[in-house]
Amino acid sequence: MDLHKLEKGLENAIKSPIWTLVRKEMTDHIKSFRFNILMGIILLTCLGSLYTALSTIRDAASGIDDAEQWFLYLKMLTITDEKGTLYPFITFISFLGPLLGIGMGFDAINNERNKNTLIRLVSQPIPRDSIILAKFLAALSIISMFIFSLGLLVIGLGIIFMGIPPTFDEFLRIIFYLIMIIVYISFWLSLSILFSIRFNQAATSALAGMAMWLFFSIFYTIIVNLIVNASMPDQLFQTIESQQKNQELFTSFMRLSPNYLFSEITMVLLTPSFQPLGPISMEQVIGYVPTPLALSQSLTIIWPQVIGILAAGVVCFALAYLVFMRQEVRS
Numbered sequence: 001m002d003l004h005k006l007e008k009g010l011e012n013a014i015k016s017p018i019w020t021l022v023r024k025e026m027t028d029h030i031k032s033f034r035f036n037i038l039m040g041i042i043l044l045t046c047l048g049s050l051y052t053a054l055s056t057i058r059d060a061a062s063g064i065d066d067a068e069q070w071f072l073y074l075k076m077l078t079i080t081d082e083k084g085t086l087y088p089f090i091t092f093i094s095f096l097g098p099l100l101g102i103g104m105g106f107d108a109i110n111n112e113r114n115k116n117t118l119i120r121l122v123s124q125p126i127p128r129d130s131i132i133l134a135k136f137l138a139a140l141s142i143i144s145m146f147i148f149s150l151g152l153l154v155i156g157l158g159i160i161f162m163g164i165p166p167t168f169d170e171f172l173r174i175i176f177y178l179i180m181i182i183v184y185i186s187f188w189l190s191l192s193i194l195f196s197i198r199f200n201q202a203a204t205s206a207l208a209g210m211a212m213w214l215f216f217s218i219f220y221t222i223i224v225n226l227i228v229n230a231s232m233p234d235q236l237f238q239t240i241e242s243q244q245k246n247q248e249l250f251t252s253f254m255r256l257s258p259n260y261l262f263s264e265i266t267m268v269l270l271t272p273s274f275q276p277l278g279p280i281s282m283e284q285v286i287g288y289v290p291t292p293l294a295l296s297q298s299l300t301i302i303w304p305q306v307i308g309i310l311a312a313g314v315v316c317f318a319l320a321y322l323v324f325m326r327q328e329v330r331s
Contacts, residue, residue, distance in 0.1 A: 017124075017125075017126040017127065017130050018127075018130040018133055018134050018137075019134075021126070021130060021131065021134030021135075021138075022137050022138045022141070023138075024134075024138075025134055025138030026138045026142055029104060029138060029139065029142045030142065034103055034104075035103070035104060035142070038096075038099060038100050038103050038104075039100075039146060041096065042092070042093070042097075042100065042150075043150065045086075045092045045096065046089055046092050046093060046150060046154075048086050049080065049086045049087060049088055049091075049092055050076065050089055050154060050157060052080055053075070053076045053077070053078075053079050053080060053088060053089065054076060054157065054158070054161045054162070056079060056080070057072060057075055057076060057079065057162070071170060071272055071292075072158070072162060072164060072166075072170075073154075073155065073158050073166040073167075073170040073171075073174065074170055074173060074174075074270045074271070074272070076089070076154070076158055077089040077090055077154070077174075077177075077270055078090055078270050078271070089154070090266050090270065093181060094184075094259070094262055094263065094266065095217070097181060097184060097185045097188075098184075098185065098188040098213045098217075099213070100143060100146075100185055100188075101139075101143065101185040101186065101187070101188030101189035101191075101192060102188050102189075102191075102192045102206070102209035102210065102213060103192075104139040104142070104143065104189060104192070105135070105136075105139055105188075105189045105190075105191075105193040105196060105209075106192045106195060106196055106202060106205045106206040106209050107196055107202035107205065107206070108132075108135040108136075108139070108192070108193050108196045108197075109131075109132070109193070109196045109197045109324065110196045110197070110199060110200055110201065110202050110205060111196075111202055113200065114200070114201075114202070118131075128324075128325060129321065129324075129325060131324075132193070132197075132320065132321055132324050135193060136189065136190070136193060136317065139189055140182070140186055140189065143182060143185050143186070144182050147178050147181050147182050147185070148178055150178075151174055151175070151177075151178040154174070155171070155174065169272075169295055172295055173269050173270065173272070173295060173298075176269055176295070176299070177265075177266070177269045177270060180262070180265050180266075180269065180306065183306065183309055183310060183313070184258065184262045184265075184309055186313050187258055187309055187312050187313035187316065188209070188213070189313075190313045190314075190316035190317040190320065191209060191212060191313075191316045192205065192209045193316075193317070193320045194316050194317075194319055194320035194323070195208045195209055197320050197323050197324045197327065198323060216257045216258060216259045217259055220254075220257050220259075221254070221257075224250060224253040224254055225250070227253065228246055228249055228250045228253070231246070231249070232246050255305075255308070258309050258312055261305040261308050261309050262305075262309065264302065264305050265302045265305050265306065265309075268298050268301050268302045269298055269302065272292035272293055272298070273291065273292055273293070
């Protein structure tokens with residue numbers, strides 16, 4: 001009897017309006033040229049960087065007796081050739097990942113409004129909040145499947161080219177790194193959905209999302225450098241303590257950027273050797289021996305950065321939810 005009730009509950013949950021909308025939105029994303037173009041760009045650039053990295057470390061891997069100490073699969077994501085022909089995998093995914101989130105959310109609501117389909121949708125016996133939840137969950141599901149497929153492709157190519165399977169620690173680090181990529185892209189997805197609700201035109205919301213992406217990718221670092229340099233005394237009067245304080249100030253400002261937080265997460269997860277985040281004192285440098293950290297210790301270090309990106313994404317989605325629930329839908 002309990003099993004029958006459970007099956008009945010699952011059947012009702014699957015037939016609920018929100019999951020019907022999620023399946024419909026996922027189908028629309030898969031069939032859209034925009035998503036396929038973005039997916040193709042990210043796939044081609046990442047495969048190019050992986051081929052360059054594999055060509056660099058394949059010869060070195062053949063002469064390694066203990067591959068576990070070299071973290072070859074992690075190096076495959078972080079290194080490039082000596083000539084710098086292509087950027088490494090982590091550079092491409094951190095640069096193009098936000099574009100995927102922006103591209104899948106900038107017209108989530110205003111496109112429905114401009115086609116006059118939003119009025120028809122809310123006139124149905126569907127809770128209004130199910131619409132925005134379905135938009136977000138569908139895009140997040142597609143992004144998650146794509147990122148995990150890309151990660152498994154990386155592992156498969158590594159096994160084929162190097163002939164060495166990844167260690168369990170490497171495998172877990174790659175999986176957690178893929179999860180962090182999804183969390184990072186979900187922030188940009190939430191932000192783009194907020195813009196799609198705030199602006200009536202899809203072009204305006206797309207430009208707003210691209211402007212935020214360019215600001216945090218390029219201009220934010222320049223602005224922080226100007227602020228920190230303006231607060232520094234002349235080089236003749238600088239001491240080690242003042243330099244350390246200025247570096248701490250720079251790091252504090254930079255950690256307001258989701259791009260910088262994600263870069264710190266990437267460094268800790270894919271570089272097992274201990275690298276303290278932020279400025280360090282001379283006392284910490286003296287006697288320091290670089291030894292690989294356990295995965296649990298790496299996760300403990302990046303926990304504040306993960307919470308920061310999650311909090312930013314939740315705030316953006318909460319604002320989008322509140323604005324959409326109070327917004328007038330009628331023309």
